[in-house]
Amino acid sequence: MKTHIEIIPERYEIAGGFAISRGSRTHAEVLVVKITRGRLEGRGECVPYPRYGESLESVQAQIADILPDLEAGASRRQLQKLLPAGAARNAVDCALWDLEAKESGRRAWQLAGIEEPRPLETAFTISVGTPDAMAAATAQAAHRPLLKIKLAGDGDPERIAAVREAAPHSALIIDANEAWTQTSYGPNMTACSQAGVALIEQPLPADADHLLESVSRPVPVCADESLHTSEDLADLRRRYDAVNIKLDKAGGLSEALVLAGRARAMDFKIMVGCMLGTSLAMAPAVLVAQTADYVDLDGPLLLTRDREPGLRFDGSTVYPPDSALWG
DSSP states (O other): OOEEEEEEEEEEEEEEEEEETTEEEEEEEEEEEEEEETTEEEEEEEOOOGGGTOOHHHHHHHHHHTHHHHHTTOOHHHHHHHSOSSHHHHHHHHHHHHHHHHHHTSOHHHHTTOOOOOOEEOOEEEOOOOHHHHHHHHHHTTTSSEEEEEOOSTTHHHHHHHHHHHOTTSEEEEEOTTOOOHHHHHHHHHHHHHTTOOEEEOOSOGGGGGGGGSSOOSSOEEESTTOOSGGGHHHHTTTOSEEEEOHHHHTSHHHHHHHHHHHHHTTOEEEEOOOSOOHHHHHHHHHHGGGOSEEOOOGGGGBSOOOSSOOOEETTEEOOOOTTTOO
């Protein structure tokens, strides 16, 4: 049966914009892969990330290079060798999962051999800004049980204090996006400890995180930019207490499931996160997140519109995807 592949770039406006230590943006740019066989279509979405040298154009080119293999019926297992970990492989891998679920008449969670997924509590992200601006944004989200706070390095103790005052009852995850230095690490870590922060993501640059082996971590530290696939875990064990699994880094649901299992076996705490995408990108991540200690799948909540149908959100509760969306 003939296989047809489409590669479709899409753009979604971000509600109020989005800012982290590396810059700001007003739109999320995603890439959707559709794999059609007969009357059935599988879909996957990825978010190319410049931090990893990716763009819409480069990811499209990667997928275009393997079109003959996909048209010949390449499997998910074969895909792991056709493309490296990253956004391109993620979109194709998730599309193949979706297609296989439809062809088999089973849900993706059944194919993965996991229990039926349940609703999860997701973090809600606050962009970096001045302490006053962040306090105002946090106050509007203070009813949410878990907030993820973006930081920028200089001035972070003031930001942390302002956020905690604005949301005294919310659990806080801090995400520095590699913005701290050897000098600022101590004061910033102290501020996090005093504010009762639950977790700190990637405080130091990935190429300088060896410093974490020789400093105290009164608040658990989570690898994000330093972690891509399960092959990275051994080098991170002495530096981090937790790992942030993202399908766009791991290269799809297939590797993300392996990564989660190996991380748990090595006693890492697990966070399942996302890039800024729609519900189609979050849906397969919901399966991985079933065993996570922290869930950060709020991408659709940060957009002015999501795709239809999308995931169901009730406050900070995200429900498993309906088959009309994915899997």
